[in-house]
Amino acid sequence: MKGSKGLTGVKYLLLAFFAFSVFLPLIRMLAHMAGIDIRALLASGQFLNALKNSLVVTTVSTLISVALAAALAWLVERSGIRFKGFFTLLFTLPMLIPSISHGMGLVVLFGANGILTNWLGLKGSVYGFWGIVTGSVIYSFPVAFLMLSDILRYEDSTPYEAAEVLGIPRGWQFTSITVPYLRRPLTSTVFAIFTLIIIDYGVPLMIGGQYRTLPVMMYQDVIGLLDFGKGSAIGLVLLTPAVIAFLLDVLNRDRGIQSFVSKPFRITRNRVRDGLAYLLSALVSLGVALPIGAFLLLTLVRKYPADMRLSLDNVRRTFQMSAGANLGHSLLIALFTSLTGLVLTFAAAYLTARSRGRLSKLLHLASLTSLAIPGIVLGLSYVLFFKGSLIYGTLAILILVNLVHFFASPYLMIYNTLSKINQHLEAAGQTLGVSRFSVIRDVIIPQTAGTLGEMFTYFFVNSMMTISAVAFLATAGTRPLSLMITSFEAQMMLECAAFIALLILTVNLVVRGLFAWNKKRIGRGMA
Amino acid sequence: MPKHKLVLEKISKKFGPNKVLRDISFAVEEGEFLAILGPSGCGKTTLLRILLGLEEAESGRIIKDGKEITRLAPAQRKMGMVFQNYALFGNMTALGNVEYALKKQSGDRILARETALRLIGRVGLTDHMDKKPHALSGGQQQRVALARTLAMNPDIILMDEPMSALDVETRLALRSEILGIQREFGSTILYVTNGQEEAFAMSDRIMVMHEGRIQQLDTPQNLMDHPANDYIRSFVIHNIRLKIESLIRYAREET
Numbered sequence: 001m002k003g004s005k006g007l008t009g010v011k012y013l014l015l016a017f018f019a020f021s022v023f024l025p026l027i028r029m030l031a032h033m034a035g036i037d038i039r040a041l042l043a044s045g046q047f048l049n050a051l052k053n054s055l056v057v058t059t060v061s062t063l064i065s066v067a068l069a070a071a072l073a074w075l076v077e078r079s080g081i082r083f084k085g086f087f088t089l090l091f092t093l094p095m096l097i098p099s100i101s102h103g104m105g106l107v108v109l110f111g112a113n114g115i116l117t118n119w120l121g122l123k124g125s126v127y128g129f130w131g132i133v134t135g136s137v138i139y140s141f142p143v144a145f146l147m148l149s150d151i152l153r154y155e156d157s158t159p160y161e162a163a164e165v166l167g168i169p170r171g172w173q174f175t176s177i178t179v180p181y182l183r184r185p186l187t188s189t190v191f192a193i194f195t196l197i198i199i200d201y202g203v204p205l206m207i208g209g210q211y212r213t214l215p216v217m218m219y220q221d222v223i224g225l226l227d228f229g230k231g232s233a234i235g236l237v238l239l240t241p242a243v244i245a246f247l248l249d250v251l252n253r254d255r256g257i258q259s260f261v262s263k264p265f266r267i268t269r270n271r272v273r274d275g276l277a278y279l280l281s282a283l284v285s286l287g288v289a290l291p292i293g294a295f296l297l298l299t300l301v302r303k304y305p306a307d308m309r310l311s312l313d314n315v316r317r318t319f320q321m322s323a324g325a326n327l328g329h330s331l332l333i334a335l336f337t338s339l340t341g342l343v344l345t346f347a348a349a350y351l352t353a354r355s356r357g358r359l360s361k362l363l364h365l366a367s368l369t370s371l372a373i374p375g376i377v378l379g380l381s382y383v384l385f386f387k388g389s390l391i392y393g394t395l396a397i398l399i400l401v402n403l404v405h406f407f408a409s410p411y412l413m414i415y416n417t418l419s420k421i422n423q424h425l426e427a428a429g430q431t432l433g434v435s436r437f438s439v440i441r442d443v444i445i446p447q448t449a450g451t452l453g454e455m456f457t458y459f460f461v462n463s464m465m466t467i468s469a470v471a472f473l474a475t476a477g478t479r480p481l482s483l484m485i486t487s488f489e490a491q492m493m494l495e496c497a498a499f500i501a502l503l504i505l506t507v508n509l510v511v512r513g514l515f516a517w518n519k520k521r522i523g524r525g526m527a
Numbered sequence: 528m529p530k531h532k533l534v535l536e537k538i539s540k541k542f543g544p545n546k547v548l549r550d551i552s553f554a555v556e557e558g559e560f561l562a563i564l565g566p567s568g569c570g571k572t573t574l575l576r577i578l579l580g581l582e583e584a585e586s587g588r589i590i591k592d593g594k595e596i597t598r599l600a601p602a603q604r605k606m607g608m609v610f611q612n613y614a615l616f617g618n619m620t621a622l623g624n625v626e627y628a629l630k631k632q633s634g635d636r637i638l639a640r641e642t643a644l645r646l647i648g649r650v651g652l653t654d655h656m657d658k659k660p661h662a663l664s665g666g667q668q669q670r671v672a673l674a675r676t677l678a679m680n681p682d683i684i685l686m687d688e689p690m691s692a693l694d695v696e697t698r699l700a701l702r703s704e705i706l707g708i709q710r711e712f713g714s715t716i717l718y719v720t721n722g723q724e725e726a727f728a729m730s731d732r733i734m735v736m737h738e739g740r741i742q743q744l745d746t747p748q749n750l751m752d753h754p755a756n757d758y759i760r761s762f763v764i765h766n767i768r769l770k771i772e773s774l775i776r777y778a779r780e781e782t
Contacts, residue, residue, distance in 0.1 A: 424614035427581050432628035432679055433602035439616075442627070446618040 007351060011359045014348050018366040021404045022373070025385035029232045029377070032384050036229040042237075047217070051237070054213040057129060058198040061136035065193055066186075068137065069144030072284060075277035077152040080267050088149075090285045092142045093292070096508040098465040098482045100489070101501035103135045103206025105291025108298055108494060115294050118305055127209030135203035138287065144193050151185040157265045191245035199238050199374035202467055206489060214238060215376055222380060222472055232384070235377040246372035250365075292505070295498035304495070314495040321496070323484060327503065330481040332395060334463035337402040341459040342452060344403070345411040350440070353418035354426070364415075371408040375468030378405055383472045393475050405469045406462045410455035417451040418444070453515040461508045530593060532557040532715050533578075533683060538587035540573055547573045549739045551587070555683075555717065560709060562726035563719045565736035571719045574736075575685050578717070580604055591682065607681030611688040613668045615660040621671045622647055622656040625678050632679075646674040650704065666697035673708070683715045690725065702729060702778070728778040735759055747775070 041047060072091055076084050094102060109116045110126035126134075163173045201215035208216060214234055222231040298304050302311045345367075352364040370378075382401050391397045421444060429439035445452070467482045474483055481500055488497035531554040540548040547570045555561050563571045576582035578589065580601035589597045596604050616624050626643035630636055647656045650670040660668050669689055676684055686705075690698045706729060709716055720726050726733050727747045734744040735758075743755040754760045 421617070422612060422614050424610045424612065425616070427576075427579070427601075428608065428610060428614040429628075430581065430601040431579055431606060431608040432675070434628050434631050438631060443616040443618060 004355070007355055008359065010347060011351050011363055014344070014351070014363055015359070015366060017344070018363075018369070021400060022366070022369055022378075025378070025381035026373070028385040029235060029381035033229055033232045033236070036233065038233050041230060041233050047234075050212050050214045050217045053211055054198055054215075057132050057136070057204075057211070057213060058194055061133045061140070061197050062190060062194045064133065065137045065141045065197070066144050066148075066190055068284070069141045069189075069193075070148050071280060072141070072145050073148035073152050075280060076149055078265060078267065079277040080269060080274045081277045081281065087281045087285065090288050091145050093288050093505075094138050095142045096461060096465065096512070097501050097505050098467050098485060099135075099139045099200050099202030100206050100467055100482075100485050101202075101295075101497075101504075102138045102291070103131070103203040104485065104489060104494065104497055104501065105138070105294060106131055106135050106207050108294045108498065109290060113305065115297065115304070116290075125209070127207055128211045131207035131209070132204045132211060132213070135207050136197045136200065138291075139200065139203055140193050140196050143196060144189055147185070147189045147192065151182065151189075153264075155181060155265070157263045160265075188245075188249055191241075191248050195242045195245040195374075198241050199376065200468070201376060205486070215374075218376060218380075219471065222383075228380065228384060231380050235374070235380055238374050238377055239372070242372045242374055246368070249371065250368065292502070295502050298495050298498040299502060314499055318484075318496040318499045321484075323481065323496075323500065323503070326479050326481045326484055327507075329395065329398075329478055330464055330504075331507070333398050333402060333480055334460045336395075336399045337406070337463040338456045338459040340399065341403050341406065341410060342456055345407060345455060346414055346448075346452070349411055349415040349418050350444075353415050354423065367411045367415075368408050370404055370406070373405075375405050375466060376471070379469040379472040382469075393478070395478050397473055398470050398478055398480065401469045401473060402459075402463045402466060405466065406459055410458050413451050413455055413458070414448060417448050421447060450519050453519050457512055457515045460511050464508055464511075465504050531555065531590075532559070532592065533717075534588075534590040535578075536588040536590070538574070538577060538584045538589070540570075540577060540582070540584050547739050548577075548584070551739075551741060553734060553741065553744055555715060558709075558713045558715055560706070560716045560718065560729060560731045562730035562733045563717060563736060564721065564723060564726040564733050566721055569736045570739040571736050572687055575608070575687055575717070575719055578604075578683075578685060579606055579608055605679075605682040607676035607679055607684045609669070609672050609676050609684065609686040609689045611691055613660070613665075613672045615668055615671055615675075617660050620657050620659055621652055621663065621667075624660070624671050625674045628675070629678055642678055643674075646677050647671075649677075649708070650674045664697070665693050666701055669693065669701060670704070673705070677708070677712065677714075681714075683717065686716065686718045688720055689718075691720075691722070698725070705729070728775055 075081060076088060076091075081087075106126055108114055110122065110131075111117065112125070114122075114126070116122060125131075159177045160173060163177060168176075198213075199215055201213070201219045204211070204213045204216045205219065214237060218231050218234040218238070221227040221234070299314050300310055300312075301308045302313055348363055348367045352360045352367065378401060382397065386392045386397055391400065425443060426436050426439050429436065429443075464480075465482050466480075467486060470480055471483060471486070474480060481504060484500050485497045488494070488500065533555040535554075536552050538548055538551040539546070551570075551574060563574065565571050573582060577584045580596075580599060584597070587597070588595055591604070616627060619627060622643055625646055626639045629639035629642055633639060644653075644656075647653055650673055652667060652670055652674070655663060655667060660671070663671065672689075689705075690701060693701065702725070705716075708714065718726070718729065727750075730747060732744060732746050733750055735742040735750070737758055743750060743759050745753075745755075750759065
């Protein structure tokens with residue numbers, strides 16, 4: 001086809017981009033381990049203990065998180081309760097703040113001097129195993145909730161109607177229709193959530209106490225001891241579950257593209273069911289709102305609990321410690337990550353969704369690999385690979401690492417949208433004497449505006465709140481806001497840390513709100 | 528001997544080890560309606576794409592109006608294409624679809640609008656011209672696609688199974704519409720289909736393809752009376768002869 005040489009050129013360019021931003025840094029990290037005795041390290045008591053801790057705490061958290069998310073997804077998709085949009089917003093609110101603030105929320109509520117500890121006279125400690133489990137559940141259930149809601153929304157109701165007609169009991173319907181339908185997507189969800197939790201260091205760092213997990217060990221080895229070799233070895237171990245989840249996802253996904261229109265469920269009246277649904281929604285909403293309320297209280301009183309007078313002292317103090325400059329860094333990073341991310345994910349997805357060949361398949365896989373690389377591992381590999389280069393220590397490397405870290409999800413969003421657009425548009429354009437570029441600009445981009453907005457939001461929100469990939473790469477002159485939470489916590493300045501969490505939440509809510517409003521506008525324009 | 532509108536000489540195409548087209552040679556006359564008939568996978572769509580310049584042939588030549596166009600870019604070939612699934616621009620109205628390429632090429636917005644309005648009227652969509660494709664029926668969408676193609680005033684119109692997604696009634700209506708337009712504009716049409724009755728009812732001549740080769744190229748009548756080989760006999764003639772004859776009568780009376 002005419003112009004396909006240009007397309008091939010762009011494909012090579014993008015593959016080169018991935019080589020330099022993903023594969024070479026990872027290889028560099030693996031090479032770094034050459035000098036150290038990995039076997040001794042992996043057999044050490046410290047490591048084995050952390051590995052065991054990670055596995056146990058992640059397994060328990062995953063089970064609770066997915067079960068809770070399934071219940072919530074079910075009540076949003078299948079029950080007759082009202083305010084579903086509002087509840088969905090609340091259930092996904094934790095996705096807008098860094099994982100470390102979920103740990104902090106628990107400390108503020110239930111810690112030795114916590115708000116609820118004081119108020120209710122609680123005994124016992126929140127630090128340790130159950131603290132990590134609780135924090136990890138809050139951190140991860142919104143993701144599971146969104147995945148499972150999607151699955152339930154597109155389930156076909158016809159088999160259930162057929163079963164009703166045939167008089168098959170509900171229990172049998174569940175085992176013979178629901179379970180087989182859910183098996184694949186549920187497996188994907190469980191692995192995704194397991195990966196999300198096992199590679200997170202935010203929650204356990206804050207609330208783990210003596211209970212050390214692998215990512216915390218890696219974080220402390222690198223940040224505290226500058227032991228890159230050991231860090232790399234742990235990084236390699238952390239890659240394993242992520243790679244397994246990735247492979248499962250890729251294998252599942254290829255067969256999972258179903259375009260048939262299913263018959264949606266009709267929701268019958270059922271007071272008991274809806275009553276329980278309201279109760280659970282209210283409880284979870286409370287669980288989500290409590291930490292945020294606590295952050296607000298901590299920020300706005302002079303010194304909790306000694307001096308409860310309202311004041312903006314904490315806000316002032318936080319800004320005196322360069323929160324303003326760091327907010328600026330964060331906004332710049334988020335904005336540039338979103339803009340470059342938009343261009344690159346669109347280009348990659350356009351090429352893989354709308355042109356065939358081996359290069360397209362390769363590019364598709366490369367675009368998805370970031371799903372398999374924990375942020376903390378990516379960050380470390382960047383330290384080792386880019387040290388001494390021009391971008392090291394600048395905002396550019398933070399933008400690059402975020403771009404790569406968050407590439408896969410927006411890529412998949414636009415890939416799916418582009419795959420659904422008529423495959424002959426470019427050919428039609430060419431026979432009419434309109435170039436491919438014009439068709440992209442005048443026809444394809446306008447039709448994907450909604451998706452582009454979602455992608456922008458995804459890049460932006462995640463860049464605002466990430467601490468994993470950027471932790472090793474930020475300097476005093478480039479530090480993003482989210483990393484201030486870690487340092488404030490280390491200095492026992494929880495009030496300031498709480499204010500930072502609120503600040504990030506506010507920015508993310510505004511960005512999300514803007515795009516939700518814009519999407520509505522686009523939606524009206526299309527009709 | 529009349530000068531041919533379009534001549535193909537020994538066009539061949541491989542996809543990997545797979546020979547999709549083998550030495551395809553034929554000629555099309557000015558104002559002719561030629562159907563290319565064959566089962567899916569016989570190479571007919573690839574042939575259209577090569578004619579359009581969307582795909583390159585391994586060997587062979589294409590000559591249009593006495594000039595070789597084998598290596599020309601799609602836009603320079605002056606061929607129009609109507610796609611199976613319409614391939615309309617989803618974010619533009621029916622009118623916008625028809626005038627978009629005109630505006631891009633001539634830059635004369637007023638002339639583009641006039642031409643588009645005339646053609647939208649010709650395909651009977653004046654009442655629907657401000658609707659976007661998703662608000663139009665399949666038949667209406669294909670009419671928009673037809674008008675969009677006509678707007679560029681192509682020398683030859685190629686159609687790739689344009690009615691395969693439509694119901695029977697819409698097909699019959701669109702069939703006479705296409706034939707009417709062909710007569711009015713004197714268009715030369717190459718019409719790819721796997722519907723035998725459609726091919727027999729509409730075409731001046733039919734080219735039957737199988738496994739990348741032309742099995743026979745002749746008028747509908749001659750195909751029935753003198754099938755060239757067993758394939759034609761079993762694929763085209765078997766079981767449908769009577770049906771086709773009655774349909775031809777029906778279509779002739781209709782149009």
